[in-house]
Amino acid sequence: MTIDTIASASTARATDRGTVGADASTAQGATRAPAAPVETANAVKAPEAAPSEEQINDALSKLNKTPQAQANNLEFSVDQDTKRTVVKVVDQTTKEVVRQFPTKEALAIAKALDEQGSASTGLLIDQTA
Numbered sequence: 001m002t003i004d005t006i007a008s009a010s011t012a013r014a015t016d017r018g019t020v021g022a023d024a025s026t027a028q029g030a031t032r033a034p035a036a037p038v039e040t041a042n043a044v045k046a047p048e049a050a051p052s053e054e055q056i057n058d059a060l061s062k063l064n065k066t067p068q069a070q071a072n073n074l075e076f077s078v079d080q081d082t083k084r085t086v087v088k089v090v091d092q093t094t095k096e097v098v099r100q101f102p103t104k105e106a107l108a109i110a111k112a113l114d115e116q117g118s119a120s121t122g123l124l125i126d127q128t129a
Contacts, residue, residue, distance in 0.1 A: 073098075082110045 051059075060076050063069060069076065076089040084107065089099040102110075 077106050082107055082114060084110060 002078065036104045039085060060078065063076050064074075068074075072117065073090050073092050075090055077086045077088070079086050084102065086107070088097050093100050
């Protein structure tokens with residue numbers, strides 16, 4: 001390949017890319033279709049009912065049995081105190097938890113915040129002066 005062929009290839013690519021900015025709106029304005037309207041009925045629709053605890057536990061057991069979860073040593077569960085989803089990475093030989101998301105500390109903070117409710121004093125500190 002010579003320098004002449006590289007230069008001709010780069011100019012051909014510049015024309016293939018199309019125009020950008022204000023030139024793009026004039027060049028493609030006539031051929032471009034208008035944006036589709038947002039379906040407001042779906043946007044305003046009421047949220048669906050939350051799944052029951054039995055449905056969640058069933059889904060988690062199915063998820064834990066998948067080959068992807070077993071190959072990656074993942075365990076899925078729900079923390080009973082905070083009702084938050086917990087993902088653990090477990091060493092298969094020692095059955096030791098290598099990593100957990102959210103961490104135990106984060107779950108403890110969430111539990112403390114849930115128990116305190118709207119009280120603003122002493123949310124996270126469990127000590128007296």
